[in-house]
Amino acid sequence: MRLLSLARAAWQAEGLYLRRSGRGYAIQAGLAAAAAIFAVLMLVMLHIAAFAALVPGMGPVWSALIVASADLVLAAILALVARKPPRDVVAEEALALRQAALRQMGDTATQAMILAPLLRSQTLKKGAIGAALTAAVVGFMNRR
Template sequence: MRVFRLLQLAAQAEGLRWKRMGRGYAIQAALGAGAAAFALMLLVMLHVAALIWLAEGRSGVSAALILAVFDLVIVVVLGWLASRPGADPVALGAARVRDDALRQLGDQAARAAMVAPLLRSQTAKKGLVGAAVTAAVVGLLARR
């Protein structure tokens, strides 16, 4: 019964980890979309500034260039925020729980493998030898 509980715990932890990772990717995508929108506005403002500069004197250009610099700052800040790989502590905890549950499941399987030769054996002497060999093999594999 403990094996099924460990498998259930590992599956729940993995589901939580995937959910939290998806949430992080969605936030990064939204910030990236915001940066792209402001980059587009920056391009429009630079075109408007060039048009005003060509059409008239320098009075409209200074206002458009100030707004373009402001847009550039927003693009840089949002782009920097979107590029950060924020580690979610809940997802990291869920990964640890999953790993612990799977490790305990492996321990349970090793114990079952050690007891199985005793149960299948015709005589206790053969069963003890088989259990000792199985325990040695499982011990060597567990150390890797």
């Protein structure tokens, strides 16, 4: 029973932690969205300023083409950089740790299933036969 109460307390603490930290993340996301809006407005103003600076010497059509070409080059560079998938070493290690833990849990459960007939039986011979049969069934199931 103590194990269950500890698990319940850990579950409740995790829920409280997620609720409290979620509020902070929501505020942070809202502020980041506002900053992104102002960054986009700044880029629009820079485009207008570049266009206005180029108009007297080049004319409105060529000025627009020059600004659009610069945007195209920047977009192509950013797209090439974005194509490469990120490699997160910590996430890969966490995945390997999870897989190892699940494999060990399966091994432990298999061992418990094999030893259970030995512990339950009244005679050693009968328990050994039950353990052998259980091992065969578990081995067959693991191969599938």
